[in-house]
Amino acid sequence: MAVSIQHLTKVFGTQRAVSDISFEAEKGRITGFLGPNGAGKSTTMKMATGYIRPTAGQVLIEGLDVTDHPLQTKALTGYLPEHNPLYLDMYVREFLRFIASAYGLKSAGKRVDEMIELVGLQRERGKRLSALSKGYRQRVGLAKALIHNPKVLILDEPTSGLDPNQILEIRQVIKDISVDKTVILSTHIMQEVEAICDHVVIIDRGELVANDQLSVLKEGLNHTNGIIIEFEQPVDQSVFIRAGFEPQPFGASAYLIESDRSDLRAELLRLTSENDLPLVSLTKSQQSLEEIFHRLTQKTEA
Numbered sequence: 001m002a003v004s005i006q007h008l009t010k011v012f013g014t015q016r017a018v019s020d021i022s023f024e025a026e027k028g029r030i031t032g033f034l035g036p037n038g039a040g041k042s043t044t045m046k047m048a049t050g051y052i053r054p055t056a057g058q059v060l061i062e063g064l065d066v067t068d069h070p071l072q073t074k075a076l077t078g079y080l081p082e083h084n085p086l087y088l089d090m091y092v093r094e095f096l097r098f099i100a101s102a103y104g105l106k107s108a109g110k111r112v113d114e115m116i117e118l119v120g121l122q123r124e125r126g127k128r129l130s131a132l133s134k135g136y137r138q139r140v141g142l143a144k145a146l147i148h149n150p151k152v153l154i155l156d157e158p159t160s161g162l163d164p165n166q167i168l169e170i171r172q173v174i175k176d177i178s179v180d181k182t183v184i185l186s187t188h189i190m191q192e193v194e195a196i197c198d199h200v201v202i203i204d205r206g207e208l209v210a211n212d213q214l215s216v217l218k219e220g221l222n223h224t225n226g227i228i229i230e231f232e233q234p235v236d237q238s239v240f241i242r243a244g245f246e247p248q249p250f251g252a253s254a255y256l257i258e259s260d261r262s263d264l265r266a267e268l269l270r271l272t273s274e275n276d277l278p279l280v281s282l283t284k285s286q287q288s289l290e291e292i293f294h295r296l297t298q299k300t301e302a
C-alpha cells in the first residue's frame with residue numbers, strides 16, 4: 001500500500017488530538033480526509049509528512065516509516081500545508097527554481113516550466129508571489145508539492161478560500177495528477193469529496209468514524225434508511241400504518257417509509273397492489289454525503 005497509517009496517535013499536553021487512527025491510501029485513488037474543525041486532520045497530515053512526530057503508531061510511505069526514514073519519505077511525498085507558506089518576495093519562476101535546486105533536481109528549468117504548465121501558471125510566471133491572488137498562490141503551492149515528482153501527494157484543504165472557478169480548476173488539476181499518484185486531501189467541502197474522491201476517511205475528535213469507498217459509504221448508510229413511495233394522488237396512509245410502518249409525507253402524494261426490514265420494497269409493493277393504490281414510483285432515499293458526515297460526526301457528541 002502506498003500510504004499506511006497505523007494506530008497513529010498524537011497527544012499535545014493533556015489533549016489527544018489524534019487517537020489510534022489506522023487507514024490506507026492506494027495509488028491512483030484520491031482519498032478524502034474529512035472531519036469537523038479541530039478533528040485532527042492537519043495534525044494527522046503533519047505526522048504523515050514527517051513534520052511532527054507521532055506520540056504512538058506509525059506512518060509508512062511506500063513501506064518506509066516516516067520517522068525512521070525522514071529523507072527518503074520526504075522525497076516520496078509532496079505536501080501542500082494548510083497555510084501554504086511561500087516566500088512572497090520571490091517571483092513565481094524564481095521561487096520554483098529555488099525549490100527545484102533545494103531538491104537537487106537535474107534539468108531544473110525544464111521541470112519548473114512543466115510545473116508552470118501543469119498547474120496553469122503560464123500568465124503569472126513572471127509575477128512576484130505577493131502580487132498573486134489566493135488561487136494562484138495555491139497553484140504555486142501545488143507546483144512546489146509536485147516538483148520532485150513525488151509518488152504521494154498530501155494536500156491540506158487545497159481549495160480553501162478560492163472562488164468557485166478556481167475551485168473547479170484546482171480540482172481538475174488534482175484529478176489529472178492523481179492518475180499515477182496516491183492523493184490524500186483534507187477538505188470541509190462535501191461536494192469536493194463527491195466530485196473527486198474515491199475513498200473517504202472521516203475523523204471526529206481525533207477518532208476514526210468512517211473509512212470506506214465513497215459509494216460503499218453512501219450505500220451502507222442508506223441501507224436501513226428508507227423508501228420513497230409515490231402515488232398518482234394522496235392515498236390513505238392507514239394501510240401502511242396497519243402493516244407497522246410510519247409513513248412521513250414527502251411532497252404532495254409521496255411518502256418516506258423508513259424501516260430496517262430487508263424486504264421493504266417487496267412488502268410495500270404487495271401492500272399497494274393488494275389495496276389497489278395508484279403507484280407511480282418506489283425509490284430508495286439517498287442520503288447526501290453531507291447528511292452522512294453529519295450523522296457520523298454527531299454520534300460522538302457528549
Ligand SMILES: Nc1ncnc2c1ncn2[C@@H]1O[C@H](COP(=O)(O)OP(=O)(O)OP(=O)(O)O)[C@@H](O)[C@H]1O
Pocket residue numbers: 012015017035036037038039040041042043044
Ligand atoms: N501544536 C499544538 N499544540 C497544542 N494543541 C494542538 C496543536 N496542534 C493542534 N492542536 C489541537 O489538536 C486538535 C486537532 O487540531 P487540527 O489542527 O489537527 O484539527 P483539524 O481537523 O485540522 O481542524 P481544522 O479543520 O479546523 O483545520 C485541536 O484541538 C487543536 O487545538
